Amino acid sequence: MMVATLVASTALGQQPARHQQVLQLVEEHSAHFSATSKTIWDYAELGYHEEKSSSLLRRELEAAGFRVQSTVADEPTAFVATYGQGEPVIGILGEFDALPGLSQAATPDRSPVVANAPGHACGHNLLGSGAALAAVALKEYMERNHVTGTLRYFGTPAEEGGDGKVYMLRAGLFRDVDVVLQWHPASENVVANGGMLAMNSARFLFHGVAAHAAMAPERGRSALDAVMLMGTGIEYLREHVASNSRIHYIITNGGAAPNVVPDTAELYLYARNPSLPVLAEVWNRILKIGQGAALMTETTLDVKDIGGTANVLPNDALAKVAQRNLEEVGGFRYSAEERHFAEQLQKSLPAGGAGDLDSTALIQPLRRPDPNAAAASTDVGDVSWNIPTIGFETATFVPGVVAHTWQAAASAGMSIGQKGMIVAAKALAITGADLFADRQLVLDAKADFQQQLKGRTYVSAIPVGQIPPLNYRDK
Amino acid sequence: MMVATLVASTALGQQPARHQQVLQLVEEHSAHFSATSKTIWDYAELGYHEEKSSSLLRRELEAAGFRVQSTVADEPTAFVATYGQGEPVIGILGEFDALPGLSQAATPDRSPVVANAPGHACGHNLLGSGAALAAVALKEYMERNHVTGTLRYFGTPAEEGGDGKVYMLRAGLFRDVDVVLQWHPASENVVANGGMLAMNSARFLFHGVAAHAAMAPERGRSALDAVMLMGTGIEYLREHVASNSRIHYIITNGGAAPNVVPDTAELYLYARNPSLPVLAEVWNRILKIGQGAALMTETTLDVKDIGGTANVLPNDALAKVAQRNLEEVGGFRYSAEERHFAEQLQKSLPAGGAGDLDSTALIQPLRRPDPNAAAASTDVGDVSWNIPTIGFETATFVPGVVAHTWQAAASAGMSIGQKGMIVAAKALAITGADLFADRQLVLDAKADFQQQLKGRTYVSAIPVGQIPPLNYRDK
């Protein structure tokens, strides 16, 4: 059986000398970037509207000596910060967008800072800051040791449904990158080697004919009827797609007034599957259902705001290095105060939902993606289909807390989240150092990448030429 | 206010001399054709399988001196019986099919003769026999008085959903007919001048792909899903068609076994509206719903066994004559025994459903069709769009009894039904005599007919070239 591993102190002797130097540099900047993460947590800006958060990170990286390119890929809050030159080119991903309606104080009970306002319930305040911490430390190490190569920090907006990275890929910003490193807040320490669900999304806007619903309903063609029938058609589809698919929707326009046959109505839908080609087939059938609903109701259909992200491709060559490094860094333990906070917060979790508080000190074994596991989606997936990519997850959330909850937002706004962030920054930084030090690692990562693709082609569901949906958070 | 009219005895003096002769002849044959009606009631044969019933009526008409043409229009049980020659050509319609599942003894309580067997719950045993009674009497009158003209009895099978008359029209059997007379059993005495609902029908058979429903439902394409979605689509249509439309369906194939994704499934649907062109639009939308359901489920759709009948066009010129003649004939009164039977039977009617037993003696005033009235459908409609047509309804059913119930079947199998039938035969026969006697009546009927059509064109929903669905009663 596979079990989680404590940091083997005996292993420390075997670590490369560069690791110690890099880890030391991360430690030095930790307090500063913890504060940065708190500031962004306070900003809590929604996707494509992360003006202050993006600006803060840009300024930090500029101050540290990076060259910054702003407003890239038609995304006002996207940026690329570069240090060094020549090969290899190593990228680190940063995110900083918040989630609507999840405003929460850094307290162990439900206390919105501002009711219904956004909150950092996915910990992207930590993500962007921790990635910057790793980048700054690694850059100082490179500078001191005259390391050849290019280090790039990608400031990627609107991960939560805005597909920011996809447009950055399209703009060619990743073209010369050899390996991408990333991390994400979680409730355990583990190497993230592939997985997640490929996802497509779109708004299905139907147009009908309005009529007085009491006086002349027979003259109306109801766009809401089309939405209702599309929804019902989707439900009938569920049985006949692979059961690890996920399809979910809301109705974003359900008519204006009961006494008027609605001439517009809209359904906003996501579909997901661990496999990009399987998802493409499912998506095609969803489109047919929309068309069928229009045909049934004599309405017309406009498929809008199409989004899409790929699943994350694993990279076993990089995963091996990442696992070794994460085990070297090791986890962390709560202070008495943090433990008290965590215990209080766990009381709000559903029965059986609380995890072991001591598990923050453990590193989980390396595992392959399970196609039937519960999972979400990320635009890191698209990066991973274009560049060898590896990631970390660290225990920034109190064990048992899941992302997109107020408990996650609370954890991300205090020292527990920040301790997890530092673990991630260390693992990222020493892995980056290894990649700069050992060209064979980069070659192995590329070979493994080609092996994973084996004949499969990356195709984004987002139509060619579509511009970033900067207002996708509007209802 | 309009009120029903008792036979005005003073009016009798004004009736043409020919009427008395014709009425006398009807009386003479009444007992015989009452017996005929009882024999056909016993046969209770379903549409297109009325071998014995059709044969009996053919033999009666042949015996009376008609020339009979059998198995016309590809319908084994259709026939045309003709007497005389030259103009005008007057047709009388006869029907003789029973309804499934409505077997009933001639008793005032629910007593099937054979459980679930067919029964004459629409009184077509009376219809065919009464029409024959009128034809035989009228023929004798013509013969005795050397009346010029042609009298035709149309033996029309499968009125109940088989559209027998439509195929007879297509075969040209009505081509030279000037006026058509018809009648139908009812629970009051009234001239039937237009009305009824145009109706289309079809089986919507979907084809999908079978799969083990537990092992691999994602490989299946469910024809039942298509049926479910088509049904749901129809429900959403209801609000957006004229509210005097009627659409109803059953599922005639809902899958073979729960653990197999159904590769075939079928929905059998009727749609109706008082207006043929409105119905055509509704039908077109129903077809789209079927296509939409197929598109939604990746199945294919086969629209089968398409049926269609028109609404009945009024003819005010004929209606005036018919009303006068029906008032001349007058209604009838129950014997003490019949009254007892009727009172017993009325106890089984829903609260408030019993009608006035004395109303059988009354003639209702002439009325125009109400497009919002409760109504059924008949293939007499198609005849009425091609030839000037007028009809009678007589009180063959105990007042308050509606067609297609066991109470109707009971009434149709005993003297109450037969008394009503004789009233109808008399009204038909004297109206026929009037049409032979007064060419202007025929000309007026034709003029009124053209006026009714005024630019509208009769188009049957039944595809050109479709043969009669002789097995439409199979499930």
Add this chain to the structure above:
Amino acid sequence: MMVATLVASTALGQQPARHQQVLQLVEEHSAHFSATSKTIWDYAELGYHEEKSSSLLRRELEAAGFRVQSTVADEPTAFVATYGQGEPVIGILGEFDALPGLSQAATPDRSPVVANAPGHACGHNLLGSGAALAAVALKEYMERNHVTGTLRYFGTPAEEGGDGKVYMLRAGLFRDVDVVLQWHPASENVVANGGMLAMNSARFLFHGVAAHAAMAPERGRSALDAVMLMGTGIEYLREHVASNSRIHYIITNGGAAPNVVPDTAELYLYARNPSLPVLAEVWNRILKIGQGAALMTETTLDVKDIGGTANVLPNDALAKVAQRNLEEVGGFRYSAEERHFAEQLQKSLPAGGAGDLDSTALIQPLRRPDPNAAAASTDVGDVSWNIPTIGFETATFVPGVVAHTWQAAASAGMSIGQKGMIVAAKALAITGADLFADRQLVLDAKADFQQQLKGRTYVSAIPVGQIPPLNYRDK
């Protein structure tokens, strides 16, 4: 056949002397109240928010010598203006609320004053002003002629879905009223003697359990599923209610984000039928459908903001007087300019939708309500179940224009609408004068009222104790 009637000049000689005086007084105040109607048209305030419109009318009536009671029945914009004392007590109804989204300039083409802003597409600016014009003229007549009796103008807010009059009835404000007179803008001149559809409305708010739609949909209980199933259940209901029923709904909350199982969702529904008791049965079945949807989805249902209005009871005694008086007043003719406006505007109507422009000069014959006619709903209905009520409709809208369209708003904002308003004011005023003059008319109205009720009891669908939904226009 019934045909519309031009003012018979010969009839004018027979009119009571008081009529001439009253008509003269209406004429005198016509220009002033036409201007008032234009001001309210400019205000275009939504139901329960008619602060300026209500205030303007109150001030006018106060200035004319009425005693005004403001903010009655917990409705800030409701008021009662009274003149005189003693019996009989005659009420005149005034409305003044606009409709959302129908802002429109007084031009014959579609030109919103402010996009998506409210507009007077039901002509209530005319309604309230015309009723005030009648009241002021009638009051002056009473004063000059020392007429005994009480005249009351009811300022009734939120007719468009807010049921303002129902709460005023409950507050006892109509308790001593003997007869109610009312009018409504239309596209012809006709006495409105009963009709309209009784209507119930409510918000069906479902509560479920939120969950991450990709990570753990099985933990969610979707309130949106309940809304979808309730909607579908309603569609299945349509076939099995009387076909002159109307049921229509929108979805006012269809979920917050596609990746979250919605824990709240809401459907806002109206149901209507010409018969109050039939509607009560239909409503009961709608409630069952809501409960069934909750049961199916393990959600809970909260039926909120219940509204209800009755159909309008006819009063044949009052209708006779009203018809005579409307014929006496007669219609009106367009100026060349108005005719041009009307012709331009008619171009925007659907094919076949334009009416005869000369018909504004005609008075339609008195007719009884047709239970199958196209109709809307009004809270005048509730008044009519409590007090003998009669109404007028006048040709304020260009013939062929229907209420709740921009064309109606355009007509209501210029001289065509104002000319129609003056016709109505005249008919109201002389009818009021007749009721004050002839006590037998009041007694006849009351006798007819009792006859109409014959054993039926008025029950409002609005729960006892519910306060006016002052924010019902919020989504």
Add this chain to the structure above:
Amino acid sequence: MMVATLVASTALGQQPARHQQVLQLVEEHSAHFSATSKTIWDYAELGYHEEKSSSLLRRELEAAGFRVQSTVADEPTAFVATYGQGEPVIGILGEFDALPGLSQAATPDRSPVVANAPGHACGHNLLGSGAALAAVALKEYMERNHVTGTLRYFGTPAEEGGDGKVYMLRAGLFRDVDVVLQWHPASENVVANGGMLAMNSARFLFHGVAAHAAMAPERGRSALDAVMLMGTGIEYLREHVASNSRIHYIITNGGAAPNVVPDTAELYLYARNPSLPVLAEVWNRILKIGQGAALMTETTLDVKDIGGTANVLPNDALAKVAQRNLEEVGGFRYSAEERHFAEQLQKSLPAGGAGDLDSTALIQPLRRPDPNAAAASTDVGDVSWNIPTIGFETATFVPGVVAHTWQAAASAGMSIGQKGMIVAAKALAITGADLFADRQLVLDAKADFQQQLKGRTYVSAIPVGQIPPLNYRDK
């Protein structure tokens, strides 16, 4: 990585001496029971109607010296055949029912023997005969070697949806059994240690009120509407149950005639999940959906013919023995003729569906049940919750062929199926001999069984007191 294992010849030396004797006895009777399997294949009798098949197996076992108890548990075709006495009591399960509509000749192309007739597409002809072959051989071995203990062959009817074994369990027929051995035809050789899906089934019969669908649909309460809404409700449920659940249904009564509002309609539904308690929760929600549909339509619901089987509990102690023994027996190879047959037949499989023909020679490694694997259901599950149970699957079907297809029926009717059957019989027989020889194995099996249950209680979904649904195959 786990790989399939060829018979290790080196292992043969380690097999107990008794194995050789038992294997020899199986060989001796193989031809005879192969012929028996072919006879039952020809009979192809449906569940609870396996009169000839059951009788043949009973006669064989009686002839071999077993004491036979017929018509047990109210099932005419169930029986128990016993040899020996005392402990331990070892049971072997036999099945013999065919599947509707899958008649097929033993040819590699689709050739029904009789169109739409039943066929042995699940190989139960082999199952019952192979189990009898094992029992007869084992009995002879016991007799010759004076082995103490009781051997029971359970003739279990109607496995395919009739839940025959559940009623036999209830009748106490398994009360003193210590270990149950079973096997099932498949397309590979593998120990079946738990798995399968627990399953509930029922007919949901709705009762409404009939009415003429054109004349008075508002008087009807449609049972078909309830079926449609229940089906739709089920579709909405799918998203919110664990995604390894399976729910599928057909409509067994969808109304009698389109022009009659259906007063009865029926939906026949199966629900499955690998976990019995999870299934119980899902089932409860399905019942609520049925009740909700009845509430929505004012119909009543009768839940009939409730069926239920448990998932199969693993038994690791027995599995270890079974794996060792199956590897000892080894697989088999095709003759040239069989290979040709198999290659021809594989051409009819879907693209990518054909398996490796050489795999019939391999034994698959022991594996634990995967809760997300494709699976079916069996009433062996209920046995396994009451008695320690282990099973085998052998390659009776051409690799790539799945059960319940004509290809499976073809394979089961010729030598390929019979060769697989003999492998199974050998594995069963030597495992039985081991259990008689080594009491510790039985004790270990019982300890493991208790461990598996650990606090869980077996509850069948079939209502207490329900008698076997002998006519469940009627539509």
